[in-house]
Amino acid sequence: MTFPWVANTVLTRSIRLAPIIAMAALLASCASPPMPPSSSMPSVPVAAPVTAGSRPGDSGPLPAPLVQGKSRWVPVRWAELPGFEEDQLFEAWNAWLKSCERPGPIFAPLCGEVRRLSIASAEEQRVWMVARLQPYRVETLQGGSEGLLTSYYEPVLKASRMTGGAYEVPLYRAPSTLGSRKPWFSRQEIDTLPEARAALKGREIAWVADPIDALMLQIQGSGRLDISEPDGSQHVVRVAFAGSNDQPYRSVNQWLLAQGVTKINPWPDATKAWALQNPQRVQQLLWSNPRFIFFREEALSNFDAAFGPKGAQGVALTPGRSIAVDRDSIPYGTPVWLASRGNAANLQKLVVAQDTGSAIVGAVRADYFAGTGPQAGEMAARVNQPLRLWVLWPR
Template sequence: MIIASTLWLASCGVTPTAPQVSVVPEVLAAPLPAAMDDMLTAELSRELSHYDNAPLPSPRVTTKSRWVPVRWAELPGLGQDPLFEAWNAWIKSCERPGPVFAPLCSQVRRLSIATPEEQRVWLLTRLQPYRIESLAGPETGQLTSYFEPLIKASRQRAPGFEVPLYRPPAGLAARKPWYTRQEIETLPEARAALQGREIAWLADPIDALLLHIQGSGRISITAADGSERVTRLAFAGSNEQPYRSVNQWLISQGVTRVNPWPEATKAWAAQNPQRVQQLLWSNPRYIFFQEETLTPLDSAFGPRGAQGVALTPGRSIAVDPSSIPYGTPVWLASRGPAANLQRLVFAQDTGSAIVGAVRADYFAGTGDQAGLFAARMNQPLRLWALWPK
């Protein structure tokens, strides 16, 4: 699902012993004071009355969604989002823009040093918001979240590190099914095809499964001199088998506590060691990786998404590209127990479980804090595509 940044070099990067990792920005802050909120509302109302008064265009229809043109006033939280935080994600999109957004990229780059007010006025002037609905009518969908794990690993198989992570086998073909997860671990011919393809070894099979589910991650390896070397493992292919939710399998077995992932799953595995293989094999999909260097600049961003650009924590989402084209700026609104989100994000990735018109997976960042956020996130969603006028 996610691959690597265009800035990476050819060798493994060295980071401090306590590596800096990006995490999801704080999104559970208290509401603005009433006076400040009133001031923002009044200022925004003046802007909207001046810039958003032209006749609305016709609706647009994609393969899986209908886009209904609306006034900017429909977008919740428009005056409260610190847009400058989103601009890094937009500049990343401009590394590989589609034909619709490429003409705007020179202005996007210049506006990276503009004030939030100037950025907002530019949005009002150049873009038209469309409420995204399914073809059947509903405008509310589902928001989940994913992240980039950071896991301790060993370069060689050793006591305590016996779970391999593999490069793709020779002859792996896209869209052509290969061995299932169970077959990879049990059939001699599958094991022979992966002999010598090991990148690193992990201590816990649940951590390996976590990397497979997220599609990429970072591993931390202790060097001979005691320093920690952190490198990224990016998505390099899959066995093209269907994805099956491990949480759903656990629920079908009568397990009531499945989050936070993976801690709850590790607790269940510790209590049921004889059933761990059954748990792992419930998801036949298997991911292969390629190693990517992490430079200091890369560390602030996630792996590369399906658009081909590095993901920005808290500002990149995975979507169904049949509903929302890659690179599209999107206004996202979601309220629930995990967070209250009203912000500008960018469609820069996809995933096998991200299907439908109003469906998004929110990139939370890297490390444990981002993982806890992602495990909690499953709540209603509304989306507005921002399209050039």
């Protein structure tokens, strides 16, 4: 596709994000076969900005509905996508470039064009999307189009390589015996059974100070540790999901509600406040969730720090532009239009399906990656609101 790009296009971008986009595009192109010459790409005229409902190219007969696992996809016009004309699409291109590092067979043929468009204007990106993609409204097999949006993030915790003092709660690598029994020991058994404790001896990555923080890290599935080394140095590493004990997940908040606790949000602050008032019951609270997560340590470069951990697709998550989905409803690497309004956030934007989670089940269901650190955590704790989704599928 030939676009009349102008030299100052990049200057319209955020100064902070432009190096990330350029570097991501460079790295992605280095790992891929040479792109075809632009003459091999279909030419699409670039029109002046238009209002929703009059988008050029959005005409002609619609294709038939599709069934994708647990979901039904209903073809629609681009005008149905709320906020399509206003979204800062270049932000989403970071996530799309990441997906092109490990694309599936459906989207791999588009990755050359996606890379070219990383420095295009938002209008050029919109024109290309209309020409190359068909939006489908995601519904349940029964026809429901409204679902649930939640959010997750990457916590940052203070930690130490050595136990003692304030740091007494261990974070573990996966034990060598993890596959020897399914499910593996529960959280309570890990704390109490000599056999389980022996299997984890020497598997400690680091220690943190608060058991609620350790539980939160396990619920999120990954995080960063601001870690103190024995020599007195301090640096930040990432701990990524490396496996679980295959025990069922149980909500600590639901357990608290069953105990008659009325203030359970914001998480985890309300839980920590309850724990301070009920120190003799903290272990009981922790054991209410038998699921236990093991981690692996990863180095964190300055470039990596701009992105989140790797999701289930195997690519790094992009804050505000990556979602976790039910892979039986939406394949990994699929660009998705997301619309959700609630007290926590009003979102109308392009995102990419790059992760999943044990609680993310159903056709119209997504978990929104809010980013890293306390501010992202505050947002993630509040998001629990209605959701609509449209997959953008190659024509």
